[in-house]
Amino acid sequence: MTRKTYISILFFFVCFALIFSCKKDPVNKVVVTPPDDSIPETTAFIPPVIKDFRAFPTDPANQMTVQGIALGRKLFFDPILSGDSSLSCAGCHKQENSFSDPRSRSIGIDHLPGKRNAMALVNLAWYQNKFFWDGRVNTLREQAATPIEAADEMHLPLAVAEQRLQNHLEYVNMFWKAFGTRTITKDLITKAIEQFERTLISFNAPYDKYNRGEGSLSASELRGLVIFNTEKGDCFHCHTTPELFVHPSKIFSNNGMDAATTIYDFTDAGVGAITHDTSDYGKFKIPTLRNLAYTAPYMHDARFATLDEVIDSYNLGPKISPTVDPILIEKAQTRLQRTGIWGLNLSQQDHDDLKAFLLTLSDPDFVH
Numbered sequence: 178m179t180r181k182t183y184i185s186i187l188f189f190f191v192c193f194a195l196i197f198s199c200k201k202d203p204v205n206k207v208v209v210t211p212p213d214d215s216i217p218e219t220t221a222f223i224p225p226v227i228k229d230f231r232a233f234p235t236d237p238a239n240q241m242t243v244q245g246i247a248l249g250r251k252l253f254f255d256p257i258l259s260g261d262s263s264l265s266c267a268g269c270h271k272q273e274n275s276f277s278d279p280r281s282r283s284i285g286i287d288h289l290p291g292k293r294n295a296m297a298l299v300n301l302a303w304y305q306n307k308f309f310w311d312g313r314v315n316t317l318r319e320q321a322a323t324p325i326e327a328a329d330e331m332h333l334p335l336a337v338a339e340q341r342l343q344n345h346l347e348y349v350n351m352f353w354k355a356f357g358t359r360t361i362t363k364d365l366i367t368k369a370i371e372q373f374e375r376t377l378i379s380f381n382a383p384y385d386k387y388n389r390g391e392g393s394l395s396a397s398e399l400r401g402l403v404i405f406n407t408e409k410g411d412c413f414h415c416h417t418t419p420e421l422f423v424h425p426s427k428i429f430s431n432n433g434m435d436a437a438t439t440i441y442d443f444t445d446a447g448v449g450a451i452t453h454d455t456s457d458y459g460k461f462k463i464p465t466l467r468n469l470a471y472t473a474p475y476m477h478d479a480r481f482a483t484l485d486e487v488i489d490s491y492n493l494g495p496k497i498s499p500t501v502d503p504i505l506i507e508k509a510q511t512r513l514q515r516t517g518i519w520g521l522n523l524s525q526q527d528h529d530d531l532k533a534f535l536l537t538l539s540d541p542d543f544v545h
């Protein structure tokens with residue numbers, strides 16, 4: 178081999194190695210020149226004032242701006258945050274389903290099913306800082322980091338996510354505009370996503386319009402509202418607040434769907450698996466009842482495909498387990514003494530009315 182051929186071959190291999198290495202996630206290689214260096218001005222997000230809703234809860238640790246929200250929205254819909262760039266947050270949290278997943282179990286990029294059903298994302302700003310069915314994280318920004326890294330979800334180390342975004346001029350500019358820095362960190366990624374999630378506000382359901390005097394409910398829907406808000410249906414003990422239809426202070430509950438002799442008999446230990454407190458086994462986050470028309474299947478394990486099944490199950494009365502909500506047992510015992518029946522004893526008409534009312538909490542504006 179002549180010296181010239183030798184050099185040519187060497188050159189060929191160096192080029193090949195260079196091209197090949199570019200296919201992997203590049204490590205901070207691209208130098209980005211910002212188009213304009215002036216200090217960015219942010220526009221504060223003005224939360225809507227909604228009649229009957231408590232004031233929009235602000236978070237001093239993450240002040241919302243129009244620029245931060247725009248960035249968060251882009252990140253939420255961008256599959257760049259998954260290992261093989263195929264799955265975004267919105268891939269499981271679908272807007273037409275009120276940002277829930279119509280599949281019983283979500284499927285991650287490695288074709289692994291998740292453990293539970295993906296819940297709707299709606300009016301999250303009013304939640305009391307406990308997220309997931311078992312409340313294992315305290316803030317939305319802390320939450321946002323978990324699906325990105327989770328092996329059964331987007332499966333991308335956050336350090337790689339930072340570098341990927343850093344290599345996109347558009348993102349560098351958006352972080353600059355939102356946070357006044359061109360250094361993209363996981364802290365800022367998750368803060369932007371949190372800002373966007375807090376803007377997923379639903380307040381135009383027929384029930385809201387009725388409350389504001391802008392619309393009316395049918396006779397059946399109104400009867401359902403009474404069942405919901407009285408001892409007849411007993412729903413209001415846990416599904417209370419107007420923003421979410423969850424309890425104002427009780428975050429988790431065991432709503433008596435499963436019988437269990439000991440706390441170790443629950444198929445899913447729920448909050449108990451996180452806190453290891455014996456009184457938490459079998460408890461789950463009380464979910465919002467907003468947008469139920471779009472969020473089937475229901476419950477943490479998606480056991481019910483329809484609202485009829487949900488109502489039938491509550492109608493049977495609570496099943497006994499060590500942690501079943503005492504309010505359910507107390508009410509069931511009173512009914513038993515009074516009528517000889519453990520369950521709610523709803524007639525078919527009551528069932529239909531309650532269902533009609535539940536559907537008035539669905540907001541078509543929100544899913545389109």
Ligand code: HEC
Nearest residue numbers: 265266269283284285291293294295308309310321324330
């Ligand atoms: C593979 C499907 C999948 C992807 C992708 C996904 N999620 Fe989720 N999400 C779920 C599931 C399943 C749950 C419920 C898990 C649990 O409670 O154990 C959930 C729960 C949540 C919750 C909790 C809501 C509440 O009320 O407690 C939030 C917020 C959320 N996801 C936001 C996001 C964000 C932001 C992203 C993108 C960074 C994302 N999700 C990506 C499936 C997914």
Ligand code: HEC
Nearest residue numbers: 410411412414415430432461462463464475476477491502
């Ligand atoms: C003692 C508290 C409590 C009471 C009372 C209660 N619920 Fe619930 N509800 C819960 C909890 C906790 C869950 C979630 C349980 C799970 O995922 O396993 C839930 C889930 C639901 C869901 C499923 C929502 C979803 O997105 O998956 C619906 C619908 C529902 N409840 C409607 C009702 C109705 C209607 C009533 C009255 C007949 C009622 N609830 C009474 C605590 C309660």
